[in-house]
Amino acid sequence: MDIIVFGSLKPDCKNCRRAETLVEKIIQGTDVVYRKLSLDSAEAKSFRVMVTPTIVVNDTIVALGEVPPADRLTEYIHGELEKEGSRP
Numbered sequence: 001m002d003i004i005v006f007g008s009l010k011p012d013c014k015n016c017r018r019a020e021t022l023v024e025k026i027i028q029g030t031d032v033v034y035r036k037l038s039l040d041s042a043e044a045k046s047f048r049v050m051v052t053p054t055i056v057v058n059d060t061i062v063a064l065g066e067v068p069p070a071d072r073l074t075e076y077i078h079g080e081l082e083k084e085g086s087r088p
Contacts, residue, residue: 001032001057001058001077001080001081001084002056002057002059003023003027003032003035003055003056003057003058003077004034004035004036004037004043004056005019005023005035005036005037005053005055006037006038006039006041006043006044006047006049006052006053006054006055006056007019007020007036007037007038007053007054008038008039008052009038013052013053015052015053016052016053018053019055019067020036020053022067022068022070022073023055023073025070026070026073026074026077026078030081031086032081032086049061051064051065053065053066053067055068055073057076057077057080058080062076
């Protein structure tokens with residue numbers, strides 16, 4: 001599974017930190033590793049990400065410019081894990 005959180009590198013971006021923390025909590029106890037990238041990255045350009053935070057799971061943008069509700073993101077990530085044959 002590939003999870004990317006696009007966010008500002010500035011520590012004062014509270015929503016970026018909240019998005020990272022949310023993803024960390026959801027994947028805790030799994031072997032999933034996520035990446036934190038900035039808008040300057042090649043991946044941000046390929047997804048045409050222009051706002052933060054943005055969360056991408058398996059090449060699908062699941063949150064754009066917001067921190068999604070925890071239950072919605074948890075359900076999505078766990079669903080993707082089940083598709084891959086992993087257990088959340």
